[in-house]
Amino acid sequence: MDTPALTALLPVVLLIVLGFIAAKVDWVRPAAVKDLTNLVFYILTPALLFRTMASVKLGELDFSPILVYFLAVGLVFVGTMLVFGFNTLAAARALAHTFSNNVMIGIPLVGLVYGQEGLVTLLTLISVHALVLLGSGTVVFELAQARQFSSEGRPQGLARTLGQAIKNSVIHPIPLPIIAGLLYAQTGWGIPGVVDKPLQLLGSALGPMALLLVGITLAYSKLGSMIRPAMRIAVVKTVVHPILFLGVAWLLGLRGIPMAAMALAAGLPVGANVYIFSQRYGVAQEEVTACIALSTGLSLFTLPVVLLVLERLR
Template sequence: MIFTLLQVVMPVFLVIGGGFLAARFTILSRESFDAVMRFVQQIAIPSLLFRAVSTLDLAAVFDWRLLASFYIAATTSFVLGIIGARLFFARRPGEAVAIGFAALFSNSVLLGLPIMERAFGADALAPNFAIIAIHAPFCYLLGISVMEVSRADGRGAVQTLSAIGNAIIRNAITVALALGLVVNLTGLPLWAPITEALDMLARAALPGALFALGGILIRYKLSANLAEAGMITALSLVLHPALAYLLAGPVFDLPIGYIRSAVVTAAMAPGINAFIFANMYDRAKDTVASGVLLATGVSILSASAWLWLIG
């Protein structure tokens, strides 16, 4: 059973490892990985998500119980991350929020989608897309709001709302999701060559993202903040999916496909967005980078464990 589960998740991490080795031995330059990641985040993944949301059966997959299961669990991890950073590591408020954000923001696209697809097939991804549709807006809205309130040098209400709005509308993934939703709701027909071109770009999204992620992870180091990175890892890989499982299953009694999507998405390591958020505010960057690196490595085993648990 363990070997079978590792066969599901290992190809994903082997592609990440390929990117890591290509960076380690300078087969590709730092600038090359940056360019690939920009292509993935600004073009390929938005194309994938636009096509997915534009063709989703919204009535079927947008179940409030699914979203509540995932986001109540995510918010709980965020709050506990902040409390843990403050109480156990004596972090300043802004630093604590950055650490909590790392526990909040699962790598729902770069890791969640390929692992879910390999484990349960492409047809099982619809609930994942429902979660992803509001993932970036929800997490950035929550994270930026709490950060702006907590900072001693925080801005006023108008500036805070402006910062939140800019962070959301300048995110290519958020824009693609919004446009896909518009096409879905209006039934706007798209010219066949356009959809075929978008599908070609979408096919490059996941392998390109995994390879670029490996090349970028080499820049991070497990610094002296290993205990804090361990807390981020425990919240991201254990608490978040455990709460999502309890809410989606025993509490809300969702169908198994929805439970799988909620748990697999919740069980993913923090993504690059966690470091982007810390870098944006210049708060706890080393700790968040260490958390991303440690959690991504540990998730090889933890993802297998969660896949075993949910069948």
């Protein structure tokens, strides 16, 4: 049972290691990290999100397993904010506790283990995963940032704070292409080939580029003091999150391959998009970088265990 997990996870580890090496041999210098982050955040990510959402037909999807998944996500996210307070650091940790690497690791892993039926469930999750988590995460980040500004002597009214947060959450490189793609999909029009091919090329570059960037940042980060908080995030993401999901799923009667595919998604390591958020908001960058690397390494051991548990439960 561990072969599919290793097959999917090892390329991810390799890309992070390659980025680390590239920085150590000065192929990528510290001054370039911010520019590479902007490239990923403003070009590659919107291309992938728009193209993914532009093929989503809402009426054809079964959202019941997805609702159970996001119920567990909500419990983890809210619990994190309650423990660490309503601030951008807590928001970064909450997003890291809940945002899975569904595309780079989830698709090949679920496809190998559960076939087409499992993939349909996972792709349904992926179609709304970014919209729900990155969209709501942006709102939380903006509200937390506005609250911190207020506490620093730059107060503003609640209505203005909410309005500004909502505006910044929509006119933003993450939610905007998701919403635009979703609206375009409902027209029934296909994306013209002359547009679709560049979007496909840009989107396919996102995963490898983001993982290389994690390795590059890792090389320039002093992780000695970050090991403990990063490992805490890694344990919550790869152990606590899937256990909590399984409990919620069992209570709500979700069974079979849909339950197994969602449990596997919950147990995936932290997605690289969390780092992009931490970089954009200037918070917990070293901690998030470390937790992505540590959770990916830890998942080499936890995912096979999750697969064995799921085999007994189904």
